[in-house]
Every structure is written in C-alpha cells, then in structure tokens.
Amino acid sequence: MxxxxxxxxxxxxxxxxxxxxxxxxxxxxxxxxxxxxxxxxxxxxxxxxxxxxxxxxxxxxxxxxxxxxxxxxxxxxxxxxxxxxxxxxxxxxxxxxxxxxxxxxxxLPFEVADYVDFYASENHARNAGRIFRPDAAEPLTPNWKHLPIGYHGRAGTVVVSGTDVVRPSGQRKAPSDAAPVFGPSVRLDIEAEVGFVVGTPSPQGSPVALADFRDHVFGLCLLNDWSARDIQAWEYVPLGPFLGKSFATSVSAWITPLDALEEARVAPPRRTHPLLPYLDDAMEEPAGYDLRISIAINGQTVSEPPFSTMYWTAAQQLAHLTVNGASLRTGDLYGSGTVSGAEPGQRGSLLELTWNGRDPLELPDGKRTYLEDGDVVTMSAWAPGPDGSRVGLGEVSGRVVAG
Amino acid sequence: MxxxxxxxxxxxxxxxxxxxxxxxxxxxxxxxxxxxxxxxxxxxxxxxxxxxxxxxxxxxxxxxxxxxxxxxxxxxxxxxxxxxxxxxxxxxxxxxxxxxxxxxxxxLPFEVADYVDFYASENHARNAGRIFRPDAAEPLTPNWKHLPIGYHGRAGTVVVSGTDVVRPSGQRKAPSDAAPVFGPSVRLDIEAEVGFVVGTPSPQGSPVALADFRDHVFGLCLLNDWSARDIQAWEYVPLGPFLGKSFATSVSAWITPLDALEEARVAPPRRTHPLLPYLDDAMEEPAGYDLRISIAINGQTVSEPPFSTMYWTAAQQLAHLTVNGASLRTGDLYGSGTVSGAEPGQRGSLLELTWNGRDPLELPDGKRTYLEDGDVVTMSAWAPGPDGSRVGLGEVSGRVVAG
Missing domain, CATH: 2.30.30.230 (Fumarylacetoacetase, N-terminal domain)
Structure with missing residues (x-):
C-alpha cells in the first residue's frame, strides 16, 4: 500500500x-x-x-x-x-x-519578478479585431503572424486564486460622449490564459533560444487576466493596455511542472507565414500543450477553450521576449494571452462570448454581458497524462466585489 | 569648520x-x-x-x-x-x-518592484505625433489631455548609470519591405526622463490621492529610457512598446529626496482641458519641479530639456496609476516620459532632435541621426536650491556597445 x-x-x-x-x-x-x-x-x-x-x-x-x-x-x-x-x-x-x-x-506560490502578457491565440485576435475594427478588411494587425505580440503588465497586482477582485474605477468614454466620465468599470471581463513561470535566469544581452525553453521555464499555471474593457478602450492608443488590466491578475495556487506534462505536448497549428530563424520551430520538439480549459461563472460552465489551438508557443514567446537581450529573472511570469478555440463555446473572454455585449449569456440567475458584483469566475483545466490518465491544473477562481 | x-x-x-x-x-x-x-x-x-x-x-x-x-x-x-x-x-x-x-x-540603489513609463510632455507627444502621423490634423491622441498615458516597462532590465547598453536586435519592417527583417537596431535612441521612486506602499483597492503624493514618493532620479525606434515601430500596434524598450533602462546612481527639492517646486503649465476630480490639481500645492536637464553625446551637449514644461505632474501620474485600485510597492519606479521643451534645442530624444533622421546632429566626430556603437550618452540636471544655490541630480550615463 x-x-x-x-x-x-x-x-x-x-x-x-x-x-x-x-x-x-x-x-x-x-x-x-x-x-x-x-x-x-x-x-x-x-x-x-x-x-x-x-x-x-x-x-x-x-x-x-x-x-x-x-x-x-x-x-x-x-x-x-x-x-x-x-x-x-x-x-x-x-x-x-x-x-x-x-x-x-x-x-501566491512565488515572488513575481516581471509579468508579461502575450496575445497568442489567432482565434482571439481575429475575434477582437472583428469586434473593435468591424470595417477593416483584415482583423489581424500586419505584425501578428510574424511575432508573438506582448506587453508588460503589473507584477505587484498578481494575486492567488481565491482573492476577491475589487471592481476597478477609471475613465471611460463612449464615442457618443463629449468628454470622458469617471466611475466603476461597466465592462469588467475575464481572460482565460495559461501562465508560464521562469526558474533559471538569463543575463542581460543573451537571448534564450527556442531549444532552451525547458531549461528556463519551470512550469505553468492557470491565469485570469481580468480586464476592464471600457477603461482599456479609452486609454490604450498609443501605448497599450494599462489601468484596464493592472488592477488584478489571478493565478492558480498550484504550479504544474513541465515534467508532469510530457504526454500533453503537441505540435502547434500549421504556420501560415514563414518565420524568422529565432522563432522558426519547424525542427524543434513540439512545444504546444494540450490543456483543456473550462470557464465557469457562478458554477455554470460557459466555455471550454482548448490551449492546443494557440498559434504561438510558450517557447516562441520566451525566445521573442529575450531576443533583444532582455534578461530573465527567477519568478518572471508570462501569460499566453486569451485562449480561444475556433468554436463559439471555446472563447476565452466575455468580450468574445457575448460579442461585446450583443449576445448575452444565459445564466441561472439571469443574463450576463459583462461581470456583475458577486460573480465568481472559476477556471480549471486538465491535460492528458500517461495511460489515459488526467493531469489536473489547479483552478483559478475569483469573486468580483464592488469598489 | x-x-x-x-x-x-x-x-x-x-x-x-x-x-x-x-x-x-x-x-x-x-x-x-x-x-x-x-x-x-x-x-x-x-x-x-x-x-x-x-x-x-x-x-x-x-x-x-x-x-x-x-x-x-x-x-x-x-x-x-x-x-x-x-x-x-x-x-x-x-x-x-x-x-x-x-x-x-x-x-543600482534600490530593488525595482514595478516600472511604469509615462508620456507626459506635450511638446514630446506633439513632436512624436507629427513625425509618425504627418497627415493627421491633430498630433495628440484624443485621450492625451484627459489622462497621463502610461504603460508598464521591464523592471528587471533597469540598470545603474555607467552600465554599458548592448545594442538590441529584433524585427523591423519598413513600409517598403515585403516582410520583416531581423538584425541589430539601426535606430537606437535615448529618452531623457525623470524617474520617481515609491517608498510607502499602498494596498490593492485603495487609490492614492493627489495630496498624498509626498507620503508615497521618496525622491527622484534621472532616467534614460533607451528606445529602438525601428523595433518599436513594427511591434507596438496594438499593445504598446515591448522589445523596443525592454532591453535596458538606465537610472542615475543617486536618488534625490523630494525634501531637497522644495525650492524647485513650480506650478505645471496651464491646463487647457478640464480634468476629472482625481486629476484636478488646481487647488493642490505645486507638484511640478524646475529641473534643468542637459543631454550630452560623447561630451558635447546636444539638448537642454526643461522639466518644468511637463503637462502632467508626478502627483497626477501616481493618482492615475492607482485610481483603478492598483497597489504600490516599495521600490516601484515610474518615469515621467521624455522631457521636451518648446524649442528645438530642448528636445529629449534623437527622434525629435533629428526629426527621425531628417536633420542630423553635427558632432565633432561626425553626423548623428541615431546612436552609433561606442557613443556615450550622459544626462545631468540641477534644480534651484535655497539662496541661489543649485541642487545637483546624479548623472545617468551609458555607452552603446555592439551586440
């Protein structure tokens, strides 16, 4: 026994x-x-x-x-x-x-050094492009297929699963408003992501090659990149998301070592554009992961995003993040970007699930466009393990409370 | 004696x-x-x-x-x-x-927690707008006069004055290129800024009011926000600067306490737009600082940006940074944004000083559009002290070396 x-x-x-x-x-x-x-x-x-x-x-x-x-x-x-x-x-x-x-x-299982967030799901990027730029012929920006787009987030507001999330206040301005107004966000959203945790540091001036991903990244967790869409929409041109994201980022309490996910490794989707050598993973071992994510609001499952659909892998993200010589520190955390599959029931944000509020979700306690105070959002996931077993990821959960 | x-x-x-x-x-x-x-x-x-x-x-x-x-x-x-x-x-x-x-x-005099960079000089923002969007009727984005635009940078690559800066490599794509190319940046720039150092932390969910600025901010330093303009131009839409900035940020070795700069406090420029209450400093004590910055390349002064011209003050930046409930930690650092005065000889970046390379600078060793390997950039500054004395800020200096 x-x-x-x-x-x-x-x-x-x-x-x-x-x-x-x-x-x-x-x-x-x-x-x-x-x-x-x-x-x-x-x-x-x-x-x-x-x-x-x-x-x-x-x-x-x-x-x-x-x-x-x-x-x-x-x-x-x-x-x-x-x-x-x-x-x-x-x-x-x-x-x-x-x-x-x-x-x-x-x-919180580790001290977060720098936090970076990527934008690596083609489905998510296309949905966001269609919603925000409905008249554009092409929903992806011209750089999207050439590099994993990312930006730095606020490390000091990364919190562990179970921490309440205070609804942020800030400026917003609808196109019809003459001037911005201030108040609690009315479009508070989630983003279902996978977070990668750096263990081994690297010196300034030394890029980390694709093949060295597993020497530097210890493991992964689930991550909810809470987003205030109204604050974000008004602030983000030209320097990117700031207060629309910086109020809280939740991570699961459990870090799953990459060693536990050997059976879950899969090839990423077929690349549609040639890649520069530092990102070209055609000859590398598969660096995608088959993680089956589930998102529930107040206990009801609303989406099941498949991580295997991500266009850019965590190895490519690390290679890109360091190709300019930026150093890595132990405790660096980077998020995959919102995980959205091709199907409507696989989208990783309410922005996409409700098409920016046009198609509310039906929950037992009423319709939802964006989150209401008291809502509890829980993301969980599993990956295939040896002999048909499942490897569970720790859940990431948080309740929205009024500011 | x-x-x-x-x-x-x-x-x-x-x-x-x-x-x-x-x-x-x-x-x-x-x-x-x-x-x-x-x-x-x-x-x-x-x-x-x-x-x-x-x-x-x-x-x-x-x-x-x-x-x-x-x-x-x-x-x-x-x-x-x-x-x-x-x-x-x-x-x-x-x-x-x-x-x-x-x-x-x-x-490096303190452990940097989070690093945020602002964009608070109206002259700089107008110059950048004119250079990058020459056909736009208005060089400022619609949000510019309503909030201090900022974004998170990489805390792990903040280095002390005197540290060599390795020229970063990355992707760039000129409009005439069919696809992006990879290589060392050919448009390596500086940004003369003032950095503010947070001492007293604040809890998540609790904004810091304008009047509480001096309870939280210990002092300031000079900051050079090295920028690879070619990398930045290709990557920054839609999520902001990333690898174009994250390779290095230099700070002076000396942190000047705000208490040493009492005589240098000045009112910021007249506000042209009404401000939301959390940013409205009309009734607050002056929170601008009269700092006279000087930028030298290889010992020759090329610009003298006056910090007193900044539209947004450090107190407004702190209030904005926390208004969504984001917490502060001891060691948080935020940059003012490039300091540019109204005159051509007061611009804080080579982008503006050379108008994106159109008007090269004449240095003793030749013309400069952007930085060459071996160039040493030194920023220094002083502020008025009591009885006509001067309060010096520590210089921030760095040499560009090939990657």
Whole structure:
C-alpha cells in the first residue's frame, strides 16, 4: 500500500505533483506543499524528516529557491518526491505531514519578478479585431503572424486564486460622449490564459533560444487576466493596455511542472507565414500543450477553450521576449494571452462570448454581458497524462466585489 | 569648520544629500552612501559610529528599508544626516567614513518592484505625433489631455548609470519591405526622463490621492529610457512598446529626496482641458519641479530639456496609476516620459532632435541621426536650491556597445 491513497482517476495523482505554498490554522508559517488528491504534503517537512538534501529548496516560504535551482534540480526533486509518495516504507513518517486541502490556506506560490502578457491565440485576435475594427478588411494587425505580440503588465497586482477582485474605477468614454466620465468599470471581463513561470535566469544581452525553453521555464499555471474593457478602450492608443488590466491578475495556487506534462505536448497549428530563424520551430520538439480549459461563472460552465489551438508557443514567446537581450529573472511570469478555440463555446473572454455585449449569456440567475458584483469566475483545466490518465491544473477562481 | 568641506557653489552641498549604494575596492559589501561634493559618506557606518537609531535603515545593502520607512522617517533621517555633516564635533568620527567618489563603485540603489513609463510632455507627444502621423490634423491622441498615458516597462532590465547598453536586435519592417527583417537596431535612441521612486506602499483597492503624493514618493532620479525606434515601430500596434524598450533602462546612481527639492517646486503649465476630480490639481500645492536637464553625446551637449514644461505632474501620474485600485510597492519606479521643451534645442530624444533622421546632429566626430556603437550618452540636471544655490541630480550615463 502506498503512503498516500489517491482515488483511481484523480487528476492530482502521483504523476502530477504540482507545487504550491500553504499555511495552516496551527502555523501561519508559509511552506512549500505538493498536492496529492485532496491533500497537501508539507514538502519541506518531508525532506527534513527523510534527511533529504532538497530540504534547502523545499523548506522555504516560496517556490523561488526551487525555481532558481535549475532544470537538473527540478528533475531530481521531482524524482525524490515521487519516491516519497509511492514507497510504502515512508507511510509512517509522512502521514502526519499530509494536510487536507480544505484545511489549509494557499498563498501566491512565488515572488513575481516581471509579468508579461502575450496575445497568442489567432482565434482571439481575429475575434477582437472583428469586434473593435468591424470595417477593416483584415482583423489581424500586419505584425501578428510574424511575432508573438506582448506587453508588460503589473507584477505587484498578481494575486492567488481565491482573492476577491475589487471592481476597478477609471475613465471611460463612449464615442457618443463629449468628454470622458469617471466611475466603476461597466465592462469588467475575464481572460482565460495559461501562465508560464521562469526558474533559471538569463543575463542581460543573451537571448534564450527556442531549444532552451525547458531549461528556463519551470512550469505553468492557470491565469485570469481580468480586464476592464471600457477603461482599456479609452486609454490604450498609443501605448497599450494599462489601468484596464493592472488592477488584478489571478493565478492558480498550484504550479504544474513541465515534467508532469510530457504526454500533453503537441505540435502547434500549421504556420501560415514563414518565420524568422529565432522563432522558426519547424525542427524543434513540439512545444504546444494540450490543456483543456473550462470557464465557469457562478458554477455554470460557459466555455471550454482548448490551449492546443494557440498559434504561438510558450517557447516562441520566451525566445521573442529575450531576443533583444532582455534578461530573465527567477519568478518572471508570462501569460499566453486569451485562449480561444475556433468554436463559439471555446472563447476565452466575455468580450468574445457575448460579442461585446450583443449576445448575452444565459445564466441561472439571469443574463450576463459583462461581470456583475458577486460573480465568481472559476477556471480549471486538465491535460492528458500517461495511460489515459488526467493531469489536473489547479483552478483559478475569483469573486468580483464592488469598489 | 564643518566636518566636510564642500566647495562654495557645489551642487552636492549639505542641502542636497542624495542617497546611493556603493562598495569599495577594500570591501565589496554594498552599503548606503550619501553624496557630499565629490565624496561619499558611508551613511550606515556613520549611524553606527554615532549610535544613531537610523543604523537599521542605513546600514543596509539597498535603499529599500529606508524607502519603506515612510515620510516621517525620511525627514528624521535627513535631519540627522544634515547634523552629522555640519556639526564640527563629528569631524573626527566621520572623516574616515568619507570615500572619494572616484574610488567607489556605485550600484543600482534600490530593488525595482514595478516600472511604469509615462508620456507626459506635450511638446514630446506633439513632436512624436507629427513625425509618425504627418497627415493627421491633430498630433495628440484624443485621450492625451484627459489622462497621463502610461504603460508598464521591464523592471528587471533597469540598470545603474555607467552600465554599458548592448545594442538590441529584433524585427523591423519598413513600409517598403515585403516582410520583416531581423538584425541589430539601426535606430537606437535615448529618452531623457525623470524617474520617481515609491517608498510607502499602498494596498490593492485603495487609490492614492493627489495630496498624498509626498507620503508615497521618496525622491527622484534621472532616467534614460533607451528606445529602438525601428523595433518599436513594427511591434507596438496594438499593445504598446515591448522589445523596443525592454532591453535596458538606465537610472542615475543617486536618488534625490523630494525634501531637497522644495525650492524647485513650480506650478505645471496651464491646463487647457478640464480634468476629472482625481486629476484636478488646481487647488493642490505645486507638484511640478524646475529641473534643468542637459543631454550630452560623447561630451558635447546636444539638448537642454526643461522639466518644468511637463503637462502632467508626478502627483497626477501616481493618482492615475492607482485610481483603478492598483497597489504600490516599495521600490516601484515610474518615469515621467521624455522631457521636451518648446524649442528645438530642448528636445529629449534623437527622434525629435533629428526629426527621425531628417536633420542630423553635427558632432565633432561626425553626423548623428541615431546612436552609433561606442557613443556615450550622459544626462545631468540641477534644480534651484535655497539662496541661489543649485541642487545637483546624479548623472545617468551609458555607452552603446555592439551586440
């Protein structure tokens, strides 16, 4: 009998082992935890109890020391953890270090260095182009197929799943308004994304090649890039989104290591334009991921965006982000951009799902164009694992509260 | 006789006292220093030698603890430092703690949390509009007079004055090119800016009012927002500048406390449009600063931008930055945007000084449209102090090197 029993088919079985940071009602000390089913293993305490050398990486209040340790250490620690949770002899030692998930508090698992957000779904970019520039012949901007468009967001307002999101106030101006007005956003939206977490830093002046993606990126999480469309529309020309996005970005409490997602790797969609060499992944290993995302508002599923449809991969995004010599730091986070599939039921934002309010969603408690105070948005996802199993991603959830 | 003699008229006299972080050839330990003329006082060692309670803020490797201590502590520490450097009895104690500026190494003085860049000079925005949209009737975008336009930059690539800047590579595409090409930027530019350093944090969901600017902002520095115009032009629609800016941002090694700039406060230019209440500074104390900036390339002055001409003040920028509930962290840095005066000799970028290359500058070693490898760009500034004195800002300098 293994030390910990996880029900057959549980997406958080011993082949998953995502990392988070938690505290308990007995101790407010933050520590690294590893999720197993509906329990959390105190990974640092386990390392200490078993005399593991990895205690120096795991008995810490954030994931940053583990992130900074690099690819070889990540694999070694994962191998050790796999042994701990599967070898029956450890049962007595480790059982007291297992906490029910419902009884712990989960924290932001790492200190975010820089946060960048991309725009990598062709479906999303086409939908946004059609909505905002209905008269344009081509919904994509001329650069879209040549580079993964991105911009920097606010690292200081990245919050962990479960944190309430205060409805932002700001300026907005409808074309019919003579002057801008100020008030709470009336078009508060979501964006379902996948966030990639950088572990290994890189020096200023040294681009990171496509092939080195897995040496630098530790893992991924779900990310909700909350967006105030009315604030964004008035402010974003010419320097891009600012206050329409900077009030909050939610991430899941669990970081899934790339090592847990080997079976989920897929080739990205066929490229329609030739790529410059630093972005050309035709000869690289597949760097897309088959993640099946689900978005629910107040418990009702409203969309199921497939991450496998993303035109630009996380490896291309990292290569682009650094090609000008920009350095990477441990804790850098970058979002994929809104994930939207080709079908209407696969769109990753209310902007697209309601076509900017024209086609409201029907929820049990009424119609929705954009979010109302009290709405709880929850994104979850899973990926194919070995032998038909599923690898679960931690959910990212947040409730909208009035400002 | 005071403990330290600073020549009459030196802009780094005892009414200035900017803060930096330095190390010496004897000890690589980083410590807080205060500049006095062409010397640096080891402020933490001084506090320890004099039994000051401020040793806990000054005997540290970065300014962050001092920044986090808040407005009252900033004033108290400044008062103490002023006494130390002016009371003759301290001479014997402090003389050994004074290092010649030429013999120390200066470091990035604080850990940058988030970096935001604004666009607050009307002259600069009009020049940029005329250059990039020559056919438009109005060079300013419709939002420009209603809000201080800004965007997030890359905090991880903020470097201290003296750091070489590697010419970035990236994609560019001239209108006549069929497809983008890749290579080193051929339009590498500068932007002369003033950077504001946040000390006191603010919680998520709580805007910072105009009147609270000085409770949150500790001081300012000079900032060079290096810009690759060709990379920027191809990438920036629709989400703003990214790789055209993210390769490096240089800041001066010295942070001048706002308390040293009381005599330099001036009213901003007359507002031509009514402002929403959160930005309306008509009844506030003047929040502009009369800083006289000078830009030199390879030692030759090419421009003298006056900071007093900025349309949006740093107080308005902070109020705008937080009005959506975005939190502040100790170490947040925000740039004013390129400082350009009304006259051709007051423009803060080569884009404007050479009108995008049309009117090259004449330098002793030849013409310049944009920067060449080996060029050294140095920005310096001073502000009026008490009794006709000058308060110097630390220079920000950087040399362009080939990638």
């Amino acid at each position: 293994p030390p910990f029993e996880v029900p057959e088919g549980d997406p958080f079985g011993p082949n998953n082992l995502p990392y988070g940071v938690f505290s308990t009602s007995e101790s407010s000390d933050r520590r690294v935890g590893v999720r197993l089913g509906d329990h959390v293993l105190d990974a640092g305490a386990a390392a200490l109890a078993l005399g593991s050398p990895y205690a120096s990486l795991l008995a810490r209040p954030t994931l940053n020391p583990l992130l900074a340790a690099g690819r070889t250490a990540w694999s070694d620690v994962r191998r050790a953890l796999t042994a701990w949770v599967t070898v029956p002899a450890h049962r007595e030692t480790l059982a007291p270090l297992l906490h029910p998930l419902a009884e712990v508090t989960l924290h | 005071p403990p330290f003699e600073v020549p009459e008229g030196d802009p780094f006299g005892p009414n200035n006292l900017p803060y930096g972080v330095f190390s010496t050839s004897e000890s690589s330990d980083r410590r807080v220093g205060v500049r006095l003329g062409d010397h640096v006082l080891d402020a933490g060692a001084a506090a320890l030698a004099l039994g000051s309670p401020y040793a806990s803020l000054l005997a540290r490797p970065t300014l962050n603890p001092l920044l986090a201590a808040g407005r009252t502590a900033w004033s108290d520490v400044r008062r103490a430092l002023t006494a130390w450097v002016t009371v003759p009895a301290h001479r014997e104690t402090l003389a050994p703690l004074l290092h010649p500026l030429a013999e120390v190494t200066l470091h």
